[in-house]
Amino acid sequence: MTRDRSQGTPVLRLEKVVKEYEGTPPLRILHGIDLTVTEGELVAVVGPSGSGKSTLLALIGTLDRPTSGRIHLEGHDLAAMSERQVAALRARRIGFVFQQFFLLPGLTTVENVATGLLYTGESARRRRERAVRALHDVGLAHRLGHRPDQLSGGEKQRVAVARALVGRPGLLLADEPTGSLDTASGKGVVDLLRRLNEEGTTVVVITHDRDLAASFPRQVVIQDGWIAFDEHSGGPAPAAGSPAPGSPV
């Protein structure tokens, strides 16, 4: 399923988002980010370490709240929501993939993936069924009963992707998904993310790998807490309202 990205509805909209950490003087990590991601997009947020991209991911993923500015996720203003509601939103609408996988060592592959649905209120049986299906989708049908230490790095990350996807989130956030992988398995995971995007999932990948970012339809370059560059390479025109100030590096 493919969509016309220019006319998609915004999944994510950031307006003048500032993040500061307390201190004297306060440490300002993000200086006012404007960013819109529409449904079905595949976006790479790229920048050197210390540029603020991880902080940005935490804000987008509702793991942290901005100091000022607004974030809308699927039309909901996060500032107006309680912790409870935000947690529920995380449980159902956002999927996370981390560099370190964060698979639970005591659980099998299926159990790890089913954990992705634990906080949605689904029954254990349903969670398991959906986890098995998600593992089929990422090509790990033969690893259902394995434990994390019996899997290769690439397999671990694919389990993590399955866990992020099992709840059919509106937004998949991946923080350096290939950072701990060798080139071949990294490529496998990226291909997987690309395929999932083609099937309709909105994907935002954070990376410091410029080559990887360059292969994505849209790149957002972050530098020193500003959006330095936002372009759609090889894709349609920028989504409405999304272009950020700043110039190409």
Add this chain to the structure above:
Amino acid sequence: MTARLPRPARLRPADLLRLGLLGPRTRRLRSALSALGIALGIAAVVAVTGISASNQAHLLDRLDRLGSNLITVSPGEDYEGKKVPLPKESVTMLGNIAPVERVSATGDTKANVYRNEFVPSNQTNSLRVLSARLDLLTAVRGEVRTGRWLDHATERLPVVVLGSSSAERLGVTAPGTKVWIAGEGLTGEWYGVLGILEPNELVPEIDDSVLVGGPTAIARLDGDRTPSTVYLRVHPDRVSDVQDVAAATANPAQPGMVAVSRPSDLLKARAETDDTLTGLVLSLAGVALLVGGVGIANTMVVGVMERRGEVGLRRALGARRGQIAAQFLIEAVLLGLFGGLAGAALGAATVYAYATGQGWPAAVPLVWAVAGPAVAVVVGTVAGLYPALRAAGMSPTGALRSA
């Protein structure tokens, strides 16, 4: 597009339980060790109260079998501390009180008993040689462990029946052995051991005695013709009535110089006052529980620190602070519960082994078998509170970054 806000969901009880088991499942040894402290505390409580209860059950059991309707009447002391012997007729007189069902008596002799003739005469082992009426055994419900009790023929022969402790102290284990009986003004003689009695908690003085027949005592051992103790088996409902009149009946001339007692009272008191040690051990067990709680708290704090990544991940997967706290709190509660159950089982096994070894009925007080694990759960809850709140208080980003 504004999709409907997803509704917050609760964790199901079964899911919470599974979450609580995750830590113990993946860190088995550490969890077992941290639960061990509590287990030992609970085991100590259950074992001590159980052994005490078993002992009590045993004493009451014996009392039941030996009967609480036995009265003993013996010479009292006058104002100078000298014994006032009971009149010779007192046995018959006491036997004539209507509710008295059986009567028997022992009498003193001047003799002492030795393993052989070479033992110095002052080493008497605190054993007394008493004359016994043939019906003594029936009156006190004594039992012969091995050999035979005196009869009409043997009460005239130089033979003895040993109380259980006297057999032990003399080193006699089987009938047929000979013991040396001698005393001031008596020519020493060998006496054959006819039988050995079982211990009798109701009349411990007989355990420490060597019994000979009345005629033998008088003829050969300068035995008293007056009774040293009269044993009365009384109708169970009339015991106190008989107690009231026993002194006057036994020695109408000097009723104040007669000692009347009901040995079962003593036994009952012993059964009930056996709690002296319990208080001390209970406070020690309290300390053990405290230490166990600290152990659980310590394990949990370390576990929470090690599992920061998991906490961050779970927050990312949509867990609320309360759900994180619940997971770790339940883990601590389960550790307490496992410790408590293991402790109760260990304590009960100890009670069973000890009681069986002593020949007592094993009795584990249900209150403690239930309260033990319950207390352990409380200890686990208190111990888990701080680590659980600490896990819940972590910021998701901090937890993910530091892991």
